[in-house]
Amino acid sequence: MFNKSATIISLYKPMLNPIQKLLSKITRKKESKYQASLMMATHALYLLIYQNGEKKPIYAKSLEKQEEHSWNESIKAILDNEYLASARLNIVLPGSEYQMLIVDRPEVEEQELLNALRYSAVEYVSGNLEDIVVEYFDIPVQPSGQKKVNLIAANRTFIQDLLKLTLPKCNELQRITVDELAYLDLFREDHDASMLVVHQPKEELLMQIVKDGQIYFFRRIRGYLKLDTFAELEISHGAADGLSLEIQRSLDYFESQLHQPPVKRIYVAVQSPHQALLIDKIGENFSLPVLPLKNRLADELPEDSDNQGYFPAIGAVQELLHTIEQNELTPRQGEKLHEA
Template sequence: MFSFKRGKKRQSGLVSIHVSESGVAIASSHGANASKLAFAELFSGTPDTAAPAITAALDKANLTGMRCSLVLSGGEYQLLLVEAPEVPANEMKEALLWRVKDLIQYPTDDALLDYFELPEDAFRGRGQMLYVVVAQRSTVEKRIAWVESLGLTPAYVDIPEMALLNLVEEVCDNEAGTAVLYLDDKSSFLNILSGSSLYLTRALASGSPAALESTVLDLQRSMDYFESQIGKPPCVRILLLPLQVGETALMRELRENLGADVQSFDLADSIASEISLTIELQQHCLLAIAGALRVETRSKG
């Protein structure tokens, strides 16, 4: 159920769920091409303890039965950059599973795997590389069964790195690079885009204030790699998500050390919403909101 292909057309209404240590975040979209956020809420507790409150809220908001995108949490999958095997497309997943089998902690027959490609100019004459996403099938299937128990219809399984593109692609349409920094105490990551296309993604050790120096260094190294090895124009802008409260120490450090325009990304400036996009809501529900505004694949032909 992984699906990482990108497009321009949004889904015709979608509920999205993201589970974190803060609780269970639920969001939904509707309207023309499902481009408007209609609902977002954080439910405290674990998936099981929060289920009754979630079910009641879904019923009240007339969301029962809708298609659902499940955005996995940081510890529920691995994202690996590997060289693409020279095999036909219909054999790619099997070949990739063989290639990463020593990097996962469970049997390959319990692995759920998919991949996404990078733009053709991301390699500069080197062999083609792919990002491989692998998760434990039994874990994902348990979460899918839980989604079904809420009265929703599972349609997609996504990861934060790709879900976030639903929010930032349109504002990263310049050829010059944009670094998108998602901050979380447990699982921060960095995406670097050019012309709305993802060229580089990597996990960061931490996005907490205590790790400020290492975060700045990680970002600097990634931006240097993007320019020197991938051959793209320098990153001129750094977007921080979720929305930060005022001018943070990290923002000051990034601005002083990296010479880029540093902005805290406010959803209220970029998406249509029927609900108030408070700072607290954005900080707790950002990935669920990103999943709800999923972009559909382009039609063929």
């Protein structure tokens, strides 16, 4: 139904959608001993669990999603873990279950904006209004004369099934998000702008610029669906230069249209044996550093894996840790899910 996924509990503002209303009725069973995240990519699922106060995960698991298996089967399999019963969980939705796009901001009061966006979403996404839940977050800087907002529309049935599967397994479900925002969580404290060029197998390449805990720019680049399978020859003779051109266009937009200081560094994450070559070739076209994203995350990665599928999962966990630091935890009252 959808080409992408959704932030159902936004880190930018209070949760305003039907899923939040449901979550608000769920009681925490006890204080959480662990912080966990579940990243769902099109090709695989990734689970990370951290003990409070520790940088390295105490548990990491990846599970390749078989095409013949439903999402429900894969989710059940990866959530079969004893730590989760004492864990607070964030979830990153698979790209097939949401769309994230920039739309015109309706001329309504702030408290009416989400509802107005929900009704206007039918202009931008496929499917019926009853089949989606929506969330939005603001764009920090816009070109002159524009008034846009970032809209996320998610498959309602998928979200409801996901809640039914995950809530009995974890101590507390904190947030459901998308990988664009999960990657942002990795750069929450950075005041300089960074560009991210990241790719998950079987998905379009994501390019975004982040600064001061906000997304200033994002786009999905077509033509790189199988970037992780490109051979050395393809990278050296066309792919790296093509990507460099897309990067330069994005940098130009950021500086000339948004009037922002230049990006300080470019981070690349591609699940490919030739990632180092790709980074080197892109780096030849720019004067700023082009770096592997995994270098920034070395302390938080599992001991025996640098699989870049874990990267947004690390971001989702860091959002949990930030919430603890900011003393933003609030107890939830009411009935359990099956009583809601």
